[in-house]
Amino acid sequence: MSATLERTAPTVAPRRLTPAKDSRKLIRGQVRAGWLFLSPALLHSAIFIVIPVVAAVVLSFTDYSFGDSWAWVGFGNYVDLFKDQDFRAALVNTILYAVVVIPVSMALSLAVAIGLNQKIKGLGFFRTAFYIPTVTATVAVATIWLWIYNPGSGLANGFLSLFGFAPGRWLSDPNTALPSLMLVGIWQGLGTKIIIYLAALQGVSRDLLESASLDGASRWQKFANVTWPALGPVQFFVLVTSIVGTFQVFDLVYVMTKGGPGTETTVLVLDIYQNAFQALRLGFASAETVIMMLLIAIFIGLGRLLQKADVND
Amino acid sequence: MTSATVTAPIAAPSAWRPGRILLYVVLTVGALLMITPFLWMVLTAFKSDLEIAKFSWLPGELRWHNFVEAMRTAPFLRYFRNSLFIAVGETAFTLAVCTTAGYALAKLPIKGSKALLSYFILLLLVPFQIILVPLFLIVKSIPLFGGNNILGQGGIGWLNSWWGLIIPLGAAPLFTFLARQFYVSVPNELAQAARVDGLGEFGIFWRIMTPLIKPALITICVFQIEAAWNGFLWPLMITTSDTMRPLQLGLAIFAQNPAEVQWPYLMAGTALATLPMIVMFVFAQKRFVEGMANVGIKG
Numbered sequence: 362m363s364a365t366l367e368r369t370a371p372t373v374a375p376r377r378l379t380p381a382k383d384s385r386k387l388i389r390g391q392v393r394a395g396w397l398f399l400s401p402a403l404l405h406s407a408i409f410i411v412i413p414v415v416a417a418v419v420l421s422f423t424d425y426s427f428g429d430s431w432a433w434v435g436f437g438n439y440v441d442l443f444k445d446q447d448f449r450a451a452l453v454n455t456i457l458y459a460v461v462v463i464p465v466s467m468a469l470s471l472a473v474a475i476g477l478n479q480k481i482k483g484l485g486f487f488r489t490a491f492y493i494p495t496v497t498a499t500v501a502v503a504t505i506w507l508w509i510y511n512p513g514s515g516l517a518n519g520f521l522s523l524f525g526f527a528p529g530r531w532l533s534d535p536n537t538a539l540p541s542l543m544l545v546g547i548w549q550g551l552g553t554k555i556i557i558y559l560a561a562l563q564g565v566s567r568d569l570l571e572s573a574s575l576d577g578a579s580r581w582q583k584f585a586n587v588t589w590p591a592l593g594p595v596q597f598f599v600l601v602t603s604i605v606g607t608f609q610v611f612d613l614v615y616v617m618t619k620g621g622p623g624t625e626t627t628v629l630v631l632d633i634y635q636n637a638f639q640a641l642r643l644g645f646a647s648a649e650t651v652i653m654m655l656l657i658a659i660f661i662g663l664g665r666l667l668q669k670a671d672v673n674d
Numbered sequence: 675m676t677s678a679t680v681t682a683p684i685a686a687p688s689a690w691r692p693g694r695i696l697l698y699v700v701l702t703v704g705a706l707l708m709i710t711p712f713l714w715m716v717l718t719a720f721k722s723d724l725e726i727a728k729f730s731w732l733p734g735e736l737r738w739h740n741f742v743e744a745m746r747t748a749p750f751l752r753y754f755r756n757s758l759f760i761a762v763g764e765t766a767f768t769l770a771v772c773t774t775a776g777y778a779l780a781k782l783p784i785k786g787s788k789a790l791l792s793y794f795i796l797l798l799l800v801p802f803q804i805i806l807v808p809l810f811l812i813v814k815s816i817p818l819f820g821g822n823n824i825l826g827q828g829g830i831g832w833l834n835s836w837w838g839l840i841i842p843l844g845a846a847p848l849f850t851f852l853a854r855q856f857y858v859s860v861p862n863e864l865a866q867a868a869r870v871d872g873l874g875e876f877g878i879f880w881r882i883m884t885p886l887i888k889p890a891l892i893t894i895c896v897f898q899i900e901a902a903w904n905g906f907l908w909p910l911m912i913t914t915s916d917t918m919r920p921l922q923l924g925l926a927i928f929a930q931n932p933a934e935v936q937w938p939y940l941m942a943g944t945a946l947a948t949l950p951m952i953v954m955f956v957f958a959q960k961r962f963v964e965g966m967a968n969v970g971i972k973g
Contacts, residue, residue: 387869388783394875395782399790402775402850409809409842410797416808476701489956490705493712496955498904500922501948504929505715508937516714519729548708609803612906616926630803630907637807638911650804657801 420647427641438648448649450624451632458543458628459607459660466547466554467599471592473551474558475584488556495552503616506545507532510617532618538625542613549613550606554599561595562588593672600664608657629653712948718941726937737938741946744939749916750946753924757947760909760920761902763840768898769891771845776853777879781865791854797847802908810911813838833912839920843901843908849894856890857883896958903951921947 421438425431442448477487494502509516510531518528531541565588573583611630614620620627620635629649637646718726719740721733745751779787779794802809814831815822816838821829832838860883868878884891906922913919919927925947928940 390875391782392784394879395778395784395787398774398778398782398879399784401771402794402845402847403790405771405841405845406794406797406847408812410800410805410847413805413808413812414800416811417805420808473701473704476697479697481697481701485959487701487705489959490708492955493952494708496900496951497712497948498906498922498951500904500906500926501944502711504925504940504944505711507929507935508718508941509711509714511937514726514729516710516729522729548711551708605799605801609801611803612922612926615906615910616929630806633803633806634907634911637810643807643811647807650807654804 417647417650420644421651422648423644424642425644425647427643431644434644438645439652441645442648442652447624447627447632447635451620451627451629452652454539454625454627455608455610455629456656457539458546458610459604461540461543462546462550462607463600463603465543466550467596467603469547470551470554471558474555474562477555477559478562488559491555492552494549497549499549499612500616502545502549503613507617510541533622535622535625538618538622542610542617542626545613545617546607546610550603554603557595557599558592561592565591590672593668597664597668600668601661604657604660604664608653608660712952715941715944715948718937719945721938723936723938740938741942744942747936747939748924748928748943750921750924750943752917753919753921754946756918757903757920757922759836760839760905761899763836764844764902765895765898767840767844768846768849769894772849772894773853773884773891774879775850776855777857777883779850779854780857781860781862781883782875791851794847794850794854798851802843806907806911809842813842813912834914834918836918838912839909839918843905844898846898846901849898852894853887853890856887860886892958896954899954900951 422433422435423431424434424437473491477484481487512518512528512530512533515531517531521528529537532538569587569591570583573587578586609630610628611634614626614628614631615634618626620631630653633646633649633653636642636649717731717733720736720738721730721740722737725733775794778784779791784790814833815826816831817824817826819829819837820831820833820835822831823829832841864882864886865878868882873881903920904922905920906926909918909920909923910926913923921943925940925943928943929935
């Protein structure tokens with residue numbers, strides 16, 4: 362560090378000003394530099410985030426479609442949406458997907474994190490193994506699973522035949538298409554949650570755990586009375602990120618099923634994409650994004666209530 | 675990877691020995707479930723068309739030739755180069771914009787810096803999918819690009835251009851926030867000392883403060899590279915020509931028609947798309963894990 366300081370030392374002695382004047386000048390320079398440093402980020406976020414958010418809401422009340430002429434339609438888009446079969450299917454499928462994937466993946470990842478927290482050998486290996494699906498692009502994950510689910514010679518049916526089960530049709534069977542996608546979603550999402558839980562578990566107070574042991578608490582009592590309450594804030598964080606993540610599911614569905622068979626696996630973002638870029642109904646698609654925003658907010662609110670109830674128990 | 679030191683295990687109470695073994699068994703089965711799909715991908719990449727006609731584990735011989743053929747069937751190498759270009763461009767852009775902003779928020783006496791910080795935190799909660807439609811319209815009407823006039827009319831703006839692929843999704847507020855968190859922990863005395871020595875504000879930022887937050891820079895790089903490399907929806911929306919397509923889009927197009935897909939080639943392409951990120955993760959594991967523990971991104 363001293364080396365860098367020496368290198369930057371000027372050859373001339375600093376000008377002597379009165380201290381007050383000197384510091385005022387310095388502060389002014391700092392403020393100027395501050396705004397200069399901030400301007401690219403402020404400009405970028407205004408153009409590419411703030412304006413689009415406002416525009417999404419405004420567009421949702423119009424019948425805009427790439428052309429020059431458009432009209433206000435008030436809540437017309439919203440009324441049409443709820444009459445729209447595809448949207449209704451997308452809404453139901455997205456909620457189903459979230460309601461299954463979130464609790465299952467949270468429970469599984471917490472269980473694995475507790476296992477990894479037991480001072481085991483080979484932690485690095487296990488952590489890497491569980492995390493690799495998370496760093497892999499969802500499109501790549503989707504192509505791999507497309508091949509696993511291949512009805513003819515895929516791994517899934519090969520695995521079933523080992524145990525003497527009949528082969529499944531997975532993605533092309535209306536009854537199993539959405540669950541097959543859920544399985545991939547759960548599989549891919551574990552890594553992040555495990556790592557967040559693991560970090561939280563390592564922060565649970567050792568003193569409390571030890572004093573509980575001295576009081577003769579069983580493992581289960583320690584978990585229920587010390588560990589679980591300490592995980593509260595982290596649970597909520599994981600829940601919120603999971604909600605936002607599951608509502609945005611798109612890549613998996615786009616590559617694996619395109620929403621089929623029929624509309625069995627159509628999800629919100631896929632429907633938004635199709636309405637906006639294939640049917641060119643931008644106003645209509647914007648109304649859908651607004652509904653999605655509201656849904657995410659509602660889900661997060663419910664999560665908050667759950668957490669509060671848990672704390673008050 | 676952790677290097678387990680070989681020491682004589684302290685005699686553990688035999689009561690939980692079986693439990694210990696069970697734990698290892700369960701964790702190992704879990705880890706295998708995580709890795710097997712990737713093994714299946716690699717093994718498939720070496721198989722012949724005959725071998726994939728019915729279920730089998732191992733290929734008869736390692737057909738490296740498949741990788742060459744895959745390149746011939748679809749321009750995977752070009753896709754690869756495009757993805758690399760987008761990842762590097764976006765990372766450079768993000769570093770430049772987010773470190774300066776983060777530094778200003780953390781260290782410079784700006785009026786309302788608390789409010790500005792809240793502004794960035796609020797923005798990092800906005801999911802990209804929500805703004806997808808207007809973002810497309812804005813990018814389409816960037817003035818003076820792609821045949822547009824000064825009002826952003828008449829052309830395609832940044833659609834189908836590197837600008838459009840790199841700039842809008844770069845410089846995420848998350849990274850401004852991350853950079854700020856790290857600059858806050860650097861002591862002010864260093865900057866003060868440098869000011870007394872007559873170093874300018876940019877010099878202080880660039881030569882004194884930023885070298886001290888190398889871990890943060892690496893974290894930002896790793897996350898941004900991963901996000902850019904794995905992006906799919908945005909390039910799907912704004913590119914129409916094969917010359918611009920990144921890897922993920924190329925893969926999706928190649929897998930378009932499950933009935934006719936040449937699986938060994940698709941798996942070879944997928945291996946090409948996944949292995950760089952896996953290698954990067956193994957090398958930068960510590961950063962990744964620390965970063966993830968502080969900010970969860972994927973659902």
